Amino acid sequence: MPRSALLATTERALLHRLAEEQAKYRVPSLVAAVVRNGELVWWGARGRVDGAQRPTADTQYRIGSITKTMVGVVVLRLRDEGKLDLSDPLARHVPGAPMGDRTIAQLLSHTAGVRAESPGDWWERTKGGDWSELAASMDGEAVLHRAGRRHHYSNVGYAALGELIARLRGQSWFDAVRAEVLAPLGMGRTTPSPIAPHATGWAVHPWADVVLPEPAHDHGAMGAAGQLWSTVDDLARWAAFLGGDTGEVLSRDTWEEMREPAAVIDEDEWTVGHGLGVQLARHNGRRLIGHGGAMPGFIAMVWADPADRTGVLFLSNTTYGGIRGKLDLAMLDIMAEHEPVMPEEWLPAESADPALLALTGPWYWGSASIALHLRSDGYLELKPLAHGGRPSRFRPDGEDAWTGLDGYYAGERLRAVRGPDGAVDHLELVSYIFTREPYPPTAPIPGGVDPAGWRGR
Incomplete structure (x- = not known):
């Protein structure tokens, strides 16, 4: 991925934060990157791979559960093709x-109430079997909670989604991910097994400056929960995808659906949640989409903020027990402080109907005032005025009709209703009537309007 330039002060701040994280938490090697407007604008590295070489943007690391985001995209593609609902x-x-x-x-949003881990040995440190073995091993103990009751993270649930993909595509979940996601995005260094150059996974002794190598296996059916290896270059492309540069892989509507909160994890204060295959977070006014990943010997993270098309990642x-300093969020804060995104220049529309x-x-819904705005993209947008109302964007959907996109x-369908003279008399939105005046006596207001009209006490 080509690299654009940042200010020297920004690069220095990012590298200092990276170095601080690597030294303080005794990380054998650490690489991090920033993506903006679909391009890799900075990457840096500290530490050594196998004690000798500095890692590069092409060094592979395990990305663990970031794998789930790619599995989720294939499931959504199957839905869009009509192969499932x-x-x-x-x-x-x-x-x-x-x-x-x-x-x-x-299953995509971890609200199925399915057990978190597979029965038996710690699956992340052992060789895995096929789906039939995994299914048999659960023997009536697959679910713990009523469906939809709560967010309960489940690696087993994603193993099931991997099998779903295999059944509907007639190939392994990874072959489907490679053909439908990785290849179109140019992510050729994202693989199920390491390909040199790659990092070795280490455990760092909690009380001594020594390390222990961690095993890496083919996890079989559980692989869809966290098998993949990747690089800075490839994950930068993935951060751009998560930020909205979906290309031909996913439609804009489906990407928007993917990042809608399906579950809130911290119930008292919504800062962390889950969508369809992705984790969500709110940080300093940002609404982030991404995912973390942890496997024995490896920790990774990728976040994107679609609002300013900025993404961050580390491997x-x-x-x-290593990284705890929130390097990913710190990089976002550095970018916001040193190089805030310039608002797009406003230009009038080329034409208007x-x-x-x-x-x-x-317009008025009863006594509540709301304004209808015509956007340059041809969409309509409701914006509350002084007396409240619900905001929403609307996409054209036939003559005198629009479909709501959010909120x-x-x-729901917004319709312009015309009178006998052909002029628009009022708007209908679900069961609501919007009129040019509050409660006009001639409008079809549900329940009718008192013929005496407005009055004082």
């Missing part, structure tokens, strides 16, 4: 699955 129970496509009554959407070869212009301005009105 997200409300389908898994058993419709994987007969006999031990969590077969749970829906595909619930490291240390087990769990007079009929749409006539719809703009204030309370997502999926």
Whole structure:
């Protein structure tokens, strides 16, 4: 991926934060990067790979559960092709699955109530078997909670999604990911097994400056939960994808659906949540999409902020207890402080439909005022005024009709209703009537309007 330039002061601040993290938490090697507007704008490295070489942007590290985001994209592609519905129970496509009554959407968002780990030995440190072995090993103990009750992270659930992909694609989950996600995005160094140059995974002794090598296996059916290895260059492309540069891999609508909160993890204060295959976070006014990954000997993270098209990532070869300093979020803060994104220059639309212009301005739902705005992309947008109302964007959907894209009105239809003279008389949105005046006596207001009209006490 080509690299653009940052200010020298920005690069210095990023490298200092990276060096601080590597030294303080005794990380054998650590690489990090920043992506902006779809391009790798900075990367840095500290430490050594196998005690000799500085890691590069092409050095492979295990990315653990970041694998899940790519598996999730293939599942959503299957939905978009009509091969499944997200409300389908898994058993419709994987007969006999031990969590077969749970829906595909619930598995994607970790709200299916499925057990977190596979039975038996610690799967991340052992060789895995196939799906039939994994399914049999659960023997009635696959689910712990009522479906939809809570967020309960489940590696087993993603093993089931991997099998779902294999059944519907007629190939392994990884072959599908490679063909449908990695190849189109140019991520040729993201693989299920390490290919040189790659880092060795280490455990760092908690009380001494010595290390122990960690094993790396083919995890079989559990591989869809965290098998993959990748590089800075490849994960930079993935950060750009998560930030909205989806190319031909995923439609814009499906990407938007993917990052809608399906579950909140910290219930008292929504700062961390989960969408369809991705983790979500709110940080200093940002709404982030991404995922972390941890396997024996490795910790990785990738986040993207679609609002300013900035992404951050890091890869490291240390087990769990190493990185704790929130390097990823710190890099976002450095970028915001040193090189905030310049707002896009406002330009008037090339043209405007007079009929749409006539719809703009204030409308009233009862006594609540709201303004209808015509955007340069041809969409309509409701914006609350002084007396409240619910904001939403609307995409054209036929003559005098639009479909809501977000907020309370997502999926609902807005219609312009014309009178006998052909002029727009009022707007209908679900059961609501929007008029040019508050409660006009001639409008079809549900329940009618008192003929005496407005009055004082």
